[in-house]
Amino acid sequence: MIDTQAEIDKFLDDLRTAIPYPVDMDRSATIPTAQINTLFIYIYPPHTVRQPNVAGFQTIHLDVDLLSSAHDKVIDRIRGLLGAGTRLYARDTVVARVDKKVAMAFQEEYHMQVALPGKYRYGLYHRGELVSVAVFSGGRRMDTEGEDYRSFELLRFCHKGGYIVVGGISKLLNRFIHDFHPDDIMTYADLDWCQQSSLERIGFQPIAVKEPQTFYIEDGHRHYKKESKNGGYTVQNSGSLKLKRIL
Secondary structure: OOOHHHHHHHHHHHHHHHOOOOOEEEOOOOOOEEEEOOEEEEEEOOOOOOOOOOOOOEEEEEEOHHHHHOHHHHHHHHHHHOOOOEEEEHHHOEEEEOOHHHHHHHHHHHOOOOOOOOOEEEEEEEOOEEEEEEEEOOOEEOHHHOOOOEEEEEEEEEEOOOEEEEOHHHHHHHHHHHHHOOOEEEEEEEOOOOOOOHHHHHOOEEEEEEOOOEEEEEOOEEEOOOOOOOOOEEEEOOOEEEEEEEO
16 A cells, blocks of 8 residues: 555655755645745645646646656656756757667656657767657658648657756757658647646647546556556546647
């Protein structure tokens, strides 16, 4: 059994230690919260429901199972949103293709979601160290746009934990665009983590909102469907924002 309150307390204590800013916490609420600068974080115990986003803050919605299954990734991502970490600049990195094994291992260590192999994988290297990875789909024919039109998807993007690579996603996208000449690139932003995507600053436009997804939680592990009858509960995320960059 997972001790929910112990998981929440450990996460909040570790967050306070990791963040170089004051953290205003409410541990005793039915849905505990933390406020750090412009971030407002809800932490959802089992059998609680999503709360409204807080006006004027980037609102983050965390289900308690993530505090055990992805504890360090969650803290690293929050640190990154606050600009806390080792800062590198894309101009000081080298972009190169990355093989599937390396890209999968990197995602498993640093990405919040399930690792995907994709079809095309690129990385940024700083002094020989892999610090960022982007994974793309193959091209999809869009009959409504013309016979030669090809759309690709940015499936995954992440930095090495503890690093902020300024301009990193732009450098990776520019190399992919140079190599494959897509007509558009689409992707999704997790609305549990943002209300608008930082990708909008580099030419992506929101075009749709994807409905919330339901997960089944058992013994602190997340499944996409119910896989046993030994208890557990369901959670529903906030959905995702679909974005597209037309080239």
